[in-house]
Amino acid sequence: xxxxxxxxxxxxxxxxxxxxxxxxxxxxxxxxxxxxxxxxxxxxxxxxxxxxxxxxxxxxxxxxxxxxxxxxxxxxxxxxxxxxxxxxxxxxxxxxxxxxxxxxxxxxxxxxxxxxxxxxxxxxxxxxxxxxxxxxxxxxxxxxxxxxxxxxxxxxxxxxxxxxxxxxxxxxxxxxxxxxxxxxxxxxxxxxxxxxxxxxxxxxxxxxxxxxxxxxxxxxxxxxxxxxxxxxxxxxxxxxxxxxxxxxxxxxxxxxxxxxxxxxxxxxxxxxxxxxxxxxxxxxxxxxxxxxxxxxxxxxxxxxxxxxxxxxxxxxxxxxxxxxxxxxxxxxxxxxxxxxxxxxxxxxxxxxxxxxxxxxxxxxxxxxxxxxxxxxxxxxxxxxxxxxxxxxxxxxxxxxxxxxxxxxxxx
Amino acid sequence: xxxxxxxxxxxxxxxxxxxxxxxxxxxxxxxxxxxxxxxxxxxxxxxxxxxxxxxxxxxxxxxxxxxxxxxxxxxxxxxx
Numbered sequence: 001x002x003x004x005x006x007x008x009x010x011x012x013x014x015x016x017x018x019x020x021x022x023x024x025x026x027x028x029x030x031x032x033x034x035x036x037x038x039x040x041x042x043x044x045x046x047x048x049x050x051x052x053x054x055x056x057x058x059x060x061x062x063x064x065x066x067x068x069x070x071x072x073x074x075x076x077x078x079x080x081x082x083x084x085x086x087x088x089x090x091x092x093x094x095x096x097x098x099x100x101x102x103x104x105x106x107x108x109x110x111x112x113x114x115x116x117x118x119x120x121x122x123x124x125x126x127x128x129x130x131x132x133x134x135x136x137x138x139x140x141x142x143x144x145x146x147x148x149x150x151x152x153x154x155x156x157x158x159x160x161x162x163x164x165x166x167x168x169x170x171x172x173x174x175x176x177x178x179x180x181x182x183x184x185x186x187x188x189x190x191x192x193x194x195x196x197x198x199x200x201x202x203x204x205x206x207x208x209x210x211x212x213x214x215x216x217x218x219x220x221x222x223x224x225x226x227x228x229x230x231x232x233x234x235x236x237x238x239x240x241x242x243x244x245x246x247x248x249x250x251x252x253x254x255x256x257x258x259x260x261x262x263x264x265x266x267x268x269x270x271x272x273x274x275x276x277x278x279x280x281x282x283x284x285x286x287x288x289x290x291x292x293x294x295x296x297x298x299x300x301x302x303x304x305x306x307x308x309x310x311x312x313x314x315x316x317x318x319x320x321x322x323x324x325x326x327x328x329x330x331x332x333x334x335x336x337x338x339x340x341x342x343x344x345x346x347x348x349x350x351x352x353x354x355x356x357x358x359x360x361x362x363x364x365x366x367x368x369x370x371x372x373x374x375x376x377x378x379x380x381x382x383x384x385x386x387x388x389x390x391x392x393x394x395x396x397x398x399x400x401x402x403x404x405x406x407x408x409x410x411x
Numbered sequence: 412x413x414x415x416x417x418x419x420x421x422x423x424x425x426x427x428x429x430x431x432x433x434x435x436x437x438x439x440x441x442x443x444x445x446x447x448x449x450x451x452x453x454x455x456x457x458x459x460x461x462x463x464x465x466x467x468x469x470x471x472x473x474x475x476x477x478x479x480x481x482x483x484x485x486x487x488x489x490x491x
Contacts, residue, residue: 064432125464128456 001175004243004411005252007087007236008348009079009185013229013335016055017082021345022352025334025360026381030213032227032336035191043193046200049212050191051229051336068129069142070107071189075232075341076139080146080183087236090181090246098151098179099143100170101234102162104340104398105190107134112194139187143234151179157340159398160300162186163233164343164406168257170237180242185234185344196228202267204304216337217364218301218308218330219372226302229336233344235351250411252351255289255391258282262401269307269397273314279403280318280393287407289391292322294407295384296359296392298350301330302337311395312372327359327382328374334363343396347406350394354410357384414466419485426461427481430454440482448481462488 008018013031015021024031031051040048057074058066066074080101114130132138137155144153152173156165163186170184199205206225208215216227243250258279262270269276284291297315301308308330316323331349338345353359359382368376384390394406414422424438431450444450450458459470462484468491470478478484 062432064430067429121464124469125460127460128453 002240003171003174003237003254004240004250005235005254005351006238006243006248006250007083008251008351009081009083009086010231010233010345010348011053011055011057011075011078012231012233012345013051013053016060018348018352020054025331025349026358028334028361028363028379030334030363031229032212032215034212039193045193045196047196047205047207048209049215049227051227051338052191053231068133070110070133070138072103072107072187073133073139073142075189075230076101076143076185076187076234077146079185079187079232079234080143083183083234083236084147088248090248092181094148094150096151096180097147097149098170098173098182099140099147099149099153100156100166100173100182100184101140101143102155102157102166102186102340103136103139103188104157104159104162105188105195106136107138108190108192108195110134112192143183147183149183158402158404159400160337160339160342161396161398161402161404162340162343163345164347164394164396164404165259165402167235167237167254167344167347167406168259168404171254171257174237174239181236181238183234183236185232186341187232188339188341189230190339191228191230199228206303214364216303216333218299218303218333218362219312219369219376220365221367221369223303223305223308225304226332227336229338230341231338231345232341233348235344235347252354252411253409254406255409256283256285256287256407258286258405260403262403264401267399269310270401271310273310275401275403276311276395276397277314277318279405280314280395283393283405283407287391287409289407291319293391294319294326294393295390296350296353297326297328298346298353298392298394299328299330300395300397302332309369309372312374316373323373324375326375327377327384329353329360329377330362331360343394343404346394346396347408350392350408353384354390354392354408357386357390358382359384414489416485416489419466419488420481422465423462423481423484426458426465430458438481440480440485442481443479444481
């Protein structure tokens with residue numbers, strides 16, 4: 001069973017749709033800005049920069065929609081509407097339509113606002129939809145409702161690998177015959193004092209607060225942590241047979257998925273990168289390809305001192321000399337880290353890279369870490385081979401030792 | 412403090428409009444919450460919760476089912 005991509009959607013720190021986001025990415029723009037919210041000062045939040053949406057959901061959704069959904073679901077609905085329209089708004093058998101939209105953290109805004117209400121104004125003031133809004137399956141459920149999907153609605157949670165793992169589960173649904181078409185992706189709306197304070201307490205966030213656009217710098221020697229981002233991305237996956245039967249435009253193929261776990265630590269990546277390499281290799285093997293077929297890697301590369309080298313060394317040791325030919329992009333340098341949305345947005349970048357035969361740049365790498373022997377695309381887009389099939393891996397790794405690699409190919 | 416019927420109607424209309432996207436002008440005394448305004452039971456509980464706060468009243472769950480029309484709710488809240 002072949003699985004193809006027929007629709008893309010996003011709302012991201014680089015733009016309110018795929019076209020704007022991709023244009024900004026190719027131009028090497030940063031979506032990281034200072035946080036201008038009252039709560040930043042009020043709670044003395046230690047990190048005051050983040051990758052923030054260009055288009056707020058309230059600009060495109062109705063007031064009742066924004067009241068009924070946590071921001072994470074709002075982002076997901078915006079991305080879904082674009083992806084579904086991009087797929088041609090097909091009239092499909094709803095019993096063969098599924099959704100897998102994941103989040104790493106869930107409805108943190110709704111949960112904590114509801115708790116404020118309980119504590120300060122009493123339990124009788126809590127809005128009745130609070131739990132349906134905050135539950136981690138809320139985004140996938142609202143997407144399911146939006147489309148009327150009846151084949152299954154799932155939310156796989158694996159921290160910063162959630163968005164990629166959602167796409168992998170959607171692949172499974174189609175290959176296993178559970179659905180013909182699945183809307184899959186990830187979302188996160190965690191620019192909130194609690195997650196920021198927690199990540200800061202772990203010393204995982206960049207402290208380059210006076211220079212927001214330059215803070216996220218994967219593979220640079222002076223990288224000092226990731227920059228939190230927000231947003232959602234969604235892809236429409238279909239069996240090739242279904243897509244061809246309805247005359248859909250096939251944008252890319254999802255050829256393989258690799259999912260492994262480290263069995264090592266709740267937050268730290270396993271130092272040898274064994275689990276990451278096994279995930280990448282599994283994606284290539286499931287696709288029936290060899291490592292020498294890989295042209296491009298959209299790296300997880302969050303800009304942390306510890307994480308980036310493990311992945312880079314893994315890419316080098318897995319690909320060997322062929323790594324010299326593989327263009328590696330670290331797009332979190334521009335978007336920040338969307339946590340549960342990251343793997344989905346980076347899948348969109350990977351698919352667009354195959355379509356345009358251009359690997360997006362990694363910005364802010366003033367001094368590449370000499371220890372990292374990979375062919376990093378810096379500052380301007382990198383040209384992929386002009387002819388022939390192209391294959392690309394999108395890596396996503398998450399707290400808990402989750403490793404997900406998705407292998408996409410040209411149509 | 413007590414509210415007049417017109418104050419309650421205006422307040423309810425704003426709450427219903429926020430929750431449903433309807434125009435406040437559509438929220439009239441004779442309109443049924445379910446049949447005319449297409450408000451489901453969960454949305455109704457949200458509207459009740461917001462109305463309780465706005466008018467500083469308590470509307471027990473067992474009374475909510477008796478509030479069929481907007482007028483029922485206005486009368487109920489005005490008399491509390």
